[in-house]
Amino acid sequence: MTLLGRKLFREVWHLRGQMLAVAAVVACGISVFVAMKSVEHSLASTRLRYYAEERFADVFLGLKRAPLSMVDKALVIEGVAAARGRIVADVTLDVSGLSEPATGRLLSMPDHRRPVLNDLVLVEGRYFEAGQVDEVIASRPFMEANGLDVGDRIGAVINGRWSSLRIVGTALSPEYIYEVQPGGFFPDNRRFGVFWMSRSALASALDMEGAFNDLSVQLSRDASEAEVLTRLDHMFRRYGGVGAYGRGDHFSDRFIADEIRQVGIQVTVLPTIFLCVGAFLLNIVLRRLVSTQRQQVAVMKAMGYTNIEIGLHYLGYALLPVSVGALAGTLTGLWLGRGLTAVYSDFYNFAELYFMFRASDVLLSVLLSFAAAIGGAYGAVRSVVSLPPAEGMRPEAPSSGGLGVLDRSGVSTRFSIPVRLILRNIERRPFKSAISSLMIAFSLAILVAGRYGYDAVSYMMFTEFSNKHREDVTVMFNEPRSRAVGYELAAFEGVVEQELYREEPARLVCGHRSRRQVIQGIERSDGIRRLLDARNEPYRLPRHGLLLTTTLATSLGASPGDTLDVEFLQGERRHARVVLQDTIDELLGLSAYMHLAELEKAAGASGVVSAASLRLDAAYSAQLFSRLKELPGVAGVTMLKAMKESFEEVIARSTITSTLLLTVFAGILAFAVVYNGARISLSERGRELSSLRVLGYTRREIALMLLGEQVVLTIAAIPFGFGLGMLLSYLLALSLSSELYRMPLVFMPVNFVFAFFVIVLVALISGVIVKRSMDRLDLIAVLKTRE
Amino acid sequence: MRNPVLEVQGVSKTYLMGEVEVDALRNVSASFYEGEMVVLLGSSGSGKSTLLNILGGLDVPSSGSVRFRGVDIGAADEAELTSFRRRSVGFVFQFYNLISSLTALENVGLVADIASDPMPAGEALGLVGLGERMHHFPSQLSGGEQQRVAIARAVAKRPELLLCDEPTGALDYETGKLVLEVLRTVNEELGTTTLLITHNAAIAGMADRVFRMRSGEITGITENDKKLNPSELSW
Numbered sequence A: 001m002t003l004l005g006r007k008l009f010r011e012v013w014h015l016r017g018q019m020l021a022v023a024a025v026v027a028c029g030i031s032v033f034v035a036m037k038s039v040e041h042s043l044a045s046t047r048l049r050y051y052a053e054e055r056f057a058d059v060f061l062g063l064k065r066a067p068l069s070m071v072d073k074a075l076v077i078e079g080v081a082a083a084r085g086r087i088v089a090d091v092t093l094d095v096s097g098l099s100e101p102a103t104g105r106l107l108s109m110p111d112h113r114r115p116v117l118n119d120l121v122l123v124e125g126r127y128f129e130a131g132q133v134d135e136v137i138a139s140r141p142f143m144e145a146n147g148l149d150v151g152d153r154i155g156a157v158i159n160g161r162w163s164s165l166r167i168v169g170t171a172l173s174p175e176y177i178y179e180v181q182p183g184g185f186f187p188d189n190r191r192f193g194v195f196w197m198s199r200s201a202l203a204s205a206l207d208m209e210g211a212f213n214d215l216s217v218q219l220s221r222d223a224s225e226a227e228v229l230t231r232l233d234h235m236f237r238r239y240g241g242v243g244a245y246g247r248g249d250h251f252s253d254r255f256i257a258d259e260i261r262q263v264g265i266q267v268t269v270l271p272t273i274f275l276c277v278g279a280f281l282l283n284i285v286l287r288r289l290v291s292t293q294r295q296q297v298a299v300m301k302a303m304g305y306t307n308i309e310i311g312l313h314y315l316g317y318a319l320l321p322v323s324v325g326a327l328a329g330t331l332t333g334l335w336l337g338r339g340l341t342a343v344y345s346d347f348y349n350f351a352e353l354y355f356m357f358r359a360s361d362v363l364l365s366v367l368l369s370f371a372a373a374i375g376g377a378y379g380a381v382r383s384v385v386s387l388p389p390a391e392g393m394r395p396e397a398p399s400s401g402g403l404g405v406l407d408r409s410g411v412s413t414r415f416s417i418p419v420r421l422i423l424r425n426i427e428r429r430p431f432k433s434a435i436s437s438l439m440i441a442f443s444l445a446i447l448v449a450g451r452y453g454y455d456a457v458s459y460m461m462f463t464e465f466s467n468k469h470r471e472d473v474t475v476m477f478n479e480p481r482s483r484a485v486g487y488e489l490a491a492f493e494g495v496v497e498q499e500l501y502r503e504e505p506a507r508l509v510c511g512h513r514s515r516r517q518v519i520q521g522i523e524r525s526d527g528i529r530r531l532l533d534a535r536n537e538p539y540r541l542p543r544h545g546l547l548l549t550t551t552l553a554t555s556l557g558a559s560p561g562d563t564l565d566v567e568f569l570q571g572e573r574r575h576a577r578v579v580l581q582d583t584i585d586e587l588l589g590l591s592a593y594m595h596l597a598e599l600e601k602a603a604g605a606s607g608v609v610s611a612a613s614l615r616l617d618a619a620y621s622a623q624l625f626s627r628l629k630e631l632p633g634v635a636g637v638t639m640l641k642a643m644k645e646s647f648e649e650v651i652a653r654s655t656i657t658s659t660l661l662l663t664v665f666a667g668i669l670a671f672a673v674v675y676n677g678a679r680i681s682l683s684e685r686g687r688e689l690s691s692l693r694v695l696g697y698t699r700r701e702i703a704l705m706l707l708g709e710q711v712v713l714t715i716a717a718i719p720f721g722f723g724l725g726m727l728l729s730y731l732l733a734l735s736l737s738s739e740l741y742r743m744p745l746v747f748m749p750v751n752f753v754f755a756f757f758v759i760v761l762v763a764l765i766s767g768v769i770v771k772r773s774m775d776r777l778d779l780i781a782v783l784k785t786r787e
Numbered sequence B: 001m002r003n004p005v006l007e008v009q010g011v012s013k014t015y016l017m018g019e020v021e022v023d024a025l026r027n028v029s030a031s032f033y034e035g036e037m038v039v040l041l042g043s044s045g046s047g048k049s050t051l052l053n054i055l056g057g058l059d060v061p062s063s064g065s066v067r068f069r070g071v072d073i074g075a076a077d078e079a080e081l082t083s084f085r086r087r088s089v090g091f092v093f094q095f096y097n098l099i100s101s102l103t104a105l106e107n108v109g110l111v112a113d114i115a116s117d118p119m120p121a122g123e124a125l126g127l128v129g130l131g132e133r134m135h136h137f138p139s140q141l142s143g144g145e146q147q148r149v150a151i152a153r154a155v156a157k158r159p160e161l162l163l164c165d166e167p168t169g170a171l172d173y174e175t176g177k178l179v180l181e182v183l184r185t186v187n188e189e190l191g192t193t194t195l196l197i198t199h200n201a202a203i204a205g206m207a208d209r210v211f212r213m214r215s216g217e218i219t220g221i222t223e224n225d226k227k228l229n230p231s232e233l234s235w
Helices: A003-014 A016-053 A069-076 A140-146 A199-206 A225-239 A251-292 A294-303 A307-347 A359-385 A389-393 A417-428 A430-468 A485-491 A550-556 A596-603 A618-630 A640-695 A699-736 A749-775 A779-784 B048-055 B078-088 B104-114 B121-127 B143-155 B173-190 B201-206
Strands: A059-067 A080-086 A088-094 A102-109 A121-125 A135-139 A153-158 A161-172 A192-198 A211-219 A244-246 A473-482 A495-510 A513-522 A546-549 A563-568 A575-584 A592-595 A608-616 A634-639 B004-017 B020-033 B037-042 B063-068 B089-092 B161-165 B193-198 B209-214 B217-223
Touching: A003 A016, A003 A307, A016 A251, A016 A307, A016 A359, A016 A640, A059 A069, A059 A225, A069 A080, A069 A211, A069 A225, A080 A102, A088 A211, A088 A473, A088 A618, A102 A153, A102 A199, A102 A634, A135 A140, A140 A161, A140 A192, A153 A618, A161 A192, A192 A199, A211 A225, A225 A244, A251 A294, A251 A307, A251 A359, A251 A430, A251 A640, A251 A699, A294 A307, A294 A389, A307 A359, A307 A640, A417 A430, A417 A699, A417 B104, A430 A640, A430 A699, A430 A749, A473 A485, A485 A495, A485 A608, A495 A550, A495 A596, A513 A550, A513 A596, A546 A550, A550 A575, A563 A596, A575 A596, A592 A596, A608 A618, A634 A640, A640 A699, A640 A749, A640 B078, A640 B104, A699 A749, B004 B048, B020 B048, B020 B063, B020 B193, B020 B217, B037 B048, B037 B173, B037 B201, B048 B161, B048 B193, B078 B089, B089 B143, B104 B121, B104 B143, B121 B143, B121 B173, B143 B161, B143 B173, B161 B173, B173 B193, B173 B201, B193 B201
Parallel strands: A088 A634, A102 A192, A135 A161, A513 A592, A546 A575, B037 B193, B037 B209, B089 B161, B161 B193
Antiparallel strands: A059 A211, A059 A244, A080 A211, A088 A102, A088 A153, A121 A161, A135 A192, A153 A161, A473 A608, A473 A634, A495 A513, A495 A563, A495 A608, A546 A592, A563 A575, B004 B020, B004 B063, B209 B217
16 A cells, blocks of 8 residues: 555544544435435336236226127227226125225136236135136235135125125235225225136126126337227227226326335435535545645655645545445445335235346446545645645644624624634634534434425325314215115114215316316215315315316316316216316315216216215214125225224334434434534634633533534524425425325424434534543643644 | 742653653652742753643642642642632743634633633733733734733733743744743732743743753752843843
8 A cells, every 4th residue: 555545544544533424424325325226226127027027908998898899899999909808896895803894896807817917916825716606816915904814705795795705815916006995095905905706707796797897908019098098988988988098097006106206306305415415524524634734735745746646645535434435325225225125015015026226326326425525525635736835834824813793793792702702713614604504404404304294194194084084984886876875874873974975987178188087076065075275274165167176177277267078988978068166275186076966967867876975973883884794786885094094004104214214314414514513623723722721711611612613503503404394395295296195385393393302412412422532632732732 | 938839749750652651750849939930941851841731730740749839739630620720820832822713802801701800801911011902813913912912811810820831932032032021020010920931041040040950850940149131131
């Protein structure tokens, strides 16, 4: 090793505390980068592979009933590479150990195993045996949530008949990576499951022999999706087609696509902050280092070292800790990425979620950290290179004195001299002080914004489950039912209140834009289910016309007052022109509302409803549930409380991990900034502090003077940090919001208190560590040397 | 004879410099009396600074006793030494060690903040002839002026002991004499026992007594019959 190399290593070792702080900050940034990149890559490529292996369809179409020969007709459409007609039915399930009814989605599969579109992956058990009509394969999440095993039986009401089904296998499917009940939003695996049944068995149970009610299509490579959708809609109109849609509108796929997009966003924000802080810390550490080594630099130059050699030598002080940080960060990132991928596989049902990372991502992270190192070292290296040797031999000119604003305004005289000392030190280097404070503010911002996601989701939950939906149970019917069903339900013992509504799938057209959308026909907006505006205030449904959620209206390019073409996709398939009366801000999903009477006028078939919301008397719920389980014509029963609980559990699991991680990262960030700031002050002001000790100031007093500066910077950072945290949350809300949900900008005071205490604690710890090195200061030696 | 302020008895100090043991002081005994001006003369490495540090409570002896007004400070702990310095000792160093972000007045005021009966900072600066420049920052003052601020800072607490380690070492001839003048004034007007370390034999002329040191030992003590004024000194 060259002598300069030895000097470098020894001095970096000497400055190990500060260098470690830099390395730790860089490691945090790089680990987040590598972890999130690998999660993004793992999710994206697993999804792609899964879709390809199990032949996930490109286009989906639900219909009432069509003869199987229509599948071949669909194949003739240009752009259609493969098509599959199957039978889909939602049924009520009776699961042992579950008092309330569950919902099952039955999907037909070929009687004999062969590759098909939307195939399943058999995880356990076997495929159907010929002639066995009661065999089903159940989705893994449902099996696990209910503690069921292969061989167990469950009850189901299929086509009004109660039957007992035997579970012969457990499977997963690319269609249900995110497995949610129809109309639901959050998974409730106990009460919703997907079941595959042999085609012959399901067809005979549902009287669907030779027919299908669900079409899946695979597109050829250069197909136009829009074209195929139009042609399919046209072709299946007379078979009750409710509008074909592509993968982009497939609920499960969209949820995962959103998730991958969100991970992609997180890849940029945190690492940027950490690498900027790392560069800043290097900047202050190296500037101090070169200012104490001016004479050494001059001597090296006098000996004949070139500017490049000396410049590279000082760049080494940045590259060394950053390389350590990048290495540690990459390893931690891979470890974290693996762990996070496992968390994701809890949430998403991939047959196997492979952890993958790209060497190019790792390389990119190394390049980014080196860029931070060079950025941080630039100022110091430049000053070393441009230092004329003769000037370097002389001590650096003392920092210029003079009166700052505090003195000129006379404010400073109100403070004791030690306080003035602290304030002037900050005032004399406003830029450095401001950046230090900003960096501490970033730590706070990370803490605030890190908790924001949780708050936003909790708020959504509260709005959705406590304010908006006040029902206990929603019962969905297979077919439109007469309003008389309301009396039937009301007669059940334990039903306190019931409210009927109707859902009509339709295509909304505004100018050249159109979208498939279920229109909800409701009688009142202040009953069991309420409409709430952006301020969470009850909203009154307009008596006439259409009410759309703002996001939906925007996506259609429609404003209140515009007239929309509404093509109903069921029943008489009427066309109507309806005025958009108003828009409403809702947090979840996209919705369209009409007054029930208006919807009946527009869609025809008056006096029918498709679902009922019930409020129950808890004392009677058990017997009510058992009656609901046997009620024919019920496609599904959703329990609000259960949905809420299952969601809270999922969120709690994932937020505990992320909160912990972010707290540790933000803590490291704040520690590094405060610790380095105090160490640099100690190095710069060792003489002053020693003088004060000699004058008779106690250790405690001078520690307060030294650390006071950090205290002031930390205190100044708090409001900025909170503001920055809110801004960061706002940006997160903007970038994370999608059509599926809008993140509301809500903040819980407790998070600010939490962030405050974390920062104060971290500042205290770094203060204690610096004080310890200050106590070891040799006052006599310091005073006898010339600065 | 007057009362001794400080008495050292059989003081030795051994340092470990790397792996080498250095006997910086060997069995030194001496007494210093109220109001006297003592010059400790010796070449570099003679042990004079070590002695001064021990006398001022910056360091403790390896053996022997140091009694300040009868109280042994040789065995005092860190907190006791700090409080001893705080109450009773003023230091002046070769390098002025002023705090660059405080004005002359504030640098002196720092001491006033922690002393029990301090001299007003302005008065202390007046004593060293800097009453006019009290609002200047160190970077706006010459070396001699900075050293006078350091002296003012040292005497503002009205210490019983003023310890000066090569106070003129970094100054030119004229300025050096000016600083010595200030020390004499302080010694005479405040009656502060003053110990002045120097390797400059000419300065010995302004002392009441002169201690000569070599290799960690006091080799001789002489009493000046006639103290000279700093203006009468030359080197």
